[in-house]
Amino acid sequence: MTKLPRAVRQLIEKFERLPGVGPKSAQRLVFYMLHNPEGELQDFANKIVALKRDTVMCTECHNVAESDPCEICGDPTRDVSVLCVVEQPLDVLAIERSSKFQGKYHVLHGSIAPLNNIGPDQLYLYDILKRLNGVKELILATNPTMEGEATALFIVEMIKQQPALSDIVITRIGHGLPIGADIEYADGVTLARALEGRRKMGE
């Protein structure tokens, strides 16, 4: 039996590990690339290398950015009394598109998902507590999914255990967002409405 060249097989394996790419599409992608000029592929490879090299994680909000602190954390005109917790960097982008939010963000990089072995320790959950100095409202904008709800409830419980933080109003984004939706895919208008219709939690 003839085998595919090693370089082809190895790249197929890499593509297969990407989310949403099955073995068939991995093969198709690799053979598509094989038909590209070498310079084009070199450029592609360089951009993959640059992905990590030229980005940093903001030590304040954990958003992916070009500088630390990121543009939003470093912006003195942002309202420091409102903190919005999201699951992913793309959620920040989506909420910024709504132009309805002037506060700051906290990016968890996921949600509590016991079935996938993701617990609070795998997320930037506990350091929310360090960011609540001067915060009057904490908006929980995790996805309206089972995992997102569980994460929001975890944060409410975590804050309840800190008597010093009892003055902080905790709200949950939601109104207008379909159940099971992903915030990162919501359009600006829907998100603006979801932000306006946020409700109090933890009472």
Ligand SMILES: [Zn+2]
């Ligand atoms: Zn930041």
